[in-house]
Amino acid sequence: MAPDTGFPDADARHDFDRMRRRAAVARLAGWIMRQPGDVTEVLPYGEVVAALGFVSERALGLQVIEVADIVGSVDRTTDFDRYFRPVSPALRARWQRLAAAQRRGESMPPIVVKRVGDMYFVVDGHHRVSIAFARHFETIDAYVTEVVTRVSPAGITARSDLLIKDHRRLFLSRVPLAGEQRAAITMRDAWEYSVLAEMVEAWGFRLMQQTGEFLARAEVARRWFGEEFLPVVRMARAASILSRATDAELYVLVARERYRLVRRHVWSEEIISELSQRGDLS
Incomplete structure (x- = not known):
């Protein structure tokens, strides 16, 4: 100057x-x-x-x-x-x-x-x-x-960062997690937030069919996180699947691939083991 x-x-x-x-x-x-x-x-x-x-x-x-x-x-x-x-x-x-x-x-x-x-x-x-x-x-x-x-x-x-913020906001309106659970869900691809929201809503619908009772969105979100998300992520991490992915990204991928393998919404050590053998998931 x-x-x-x-x-x-x-x-x-x-x-x-x-x-x-x-x-x-x-x-x-x-x-x-x-x-x-x-x-x-x-x-x-x-x-x-x-x-x-x-x-x-x-x-x-x-x-x-x-x-x-x-x-x-x-x-x-x-x-x-x-x-x-x-x-x-x-x-x-x-x-x-x-x-x-x-x-x-x-x-x-x-x-x-x-x-x-x-x-x-x-x-x-x-x-x-x-x-x-x-x-x-x-x-x-x-x-x-x-x-x-x-x-x-x-x-x-930058302006381009707003897309992922917008999709995260929409995800949290559909899956109203709170506190540490809310902070634990992060994605680097904005569009994957909508995929995950649909997975959570589908999980909540199956849960309500099983229990025969209506559950509010907040209750579905809380139970999904504790009963579905955490156990699946822990198994996948133990199997060293996609170590570079965030927990939410990991869940979406293994949940998607799980259904392709068995055509059922179930989890087992065998399914995780089979997924871990795939070279593109290491």
């Missing part, structure tokens, strides 16, 4: 030009390296909350937040990139005016953000955030509203 000249207007102009160049270089580098296009995009608040499932929100008041934790926008996703570098020259006039005023020592009002997990999404103050990134500020004052979601936002780094 070039040293300041001491002339606020000139320094603000240089900052804007530098940020625009870096945005262009980042897009070009992503294209050359064949990275997904959404890696350099600002996260859209609406899509994030839709994928995670909105529960509630509450105002937290004025806080000092980390600039690096600001990753998205409520309504300006096409004007800035992931690091709030301006992507359009049309932003220059207002951006430079605010940047020069800040350099002259004029106070800037706090920005307004929504917090989802550890991520912040700008409601008002996009230019101020962009200037903070340009000048390498570590913190910024903000009025914060905390948003609570049904599914944890942990692990979201």
Whole structure:
């Protein structure tokens, strides 16, 4: 970064030009390296909350937040990139005016953000955030509203991560596990969540046929986890089947292959042993 000249207007102009160049270089580098296009995009608040499932929100008041934790926008996703570098020259006039005023020592009002997990999404103050990134500020004052979601936002780094969050949310609405049981079910392929949900629902239907009583979804989920999921995973792990898979991925695969072998919804050491002999399941 070039040293300041001491002339606020000139320094603000240089900052804007530098940020625009870096945005262009980042897009070009992503294209050359064949990275997904959404890696350099600002996260859209609406899509994030839709994928995670909105529960509630509450105002937290004025806080000092980390600039690096600001990753998205409520309504300006096409004007800035992931690091709030301006992507359009049309932003220059207002951006430079605010940047020069800040350099002259004029106070800037706090920005307004929504917090989802550890991520912040700008409601008002996009230019101020962009200037903070340009000048390498570590913190910024903000009025914060905390948003609570049904599914944890942990692990979201790009727009493409929202698909798996959305499918996990739908899975948990069909299979309402809680606590450690809920945390134990993870998939790397979003579409496998729907496969697993259908397996659990089918297991619950067979259970209700056997017992002759209706069971709520939460009760089916709890019993499936303890009576079906854990025993099967333990047997499969002991047989060293798919050691790199998550427990949920392992269950789906062996359950699917089990039915192909015996055409029945039963488990035995012999079935697990036969599955373990298959080279593609090691």
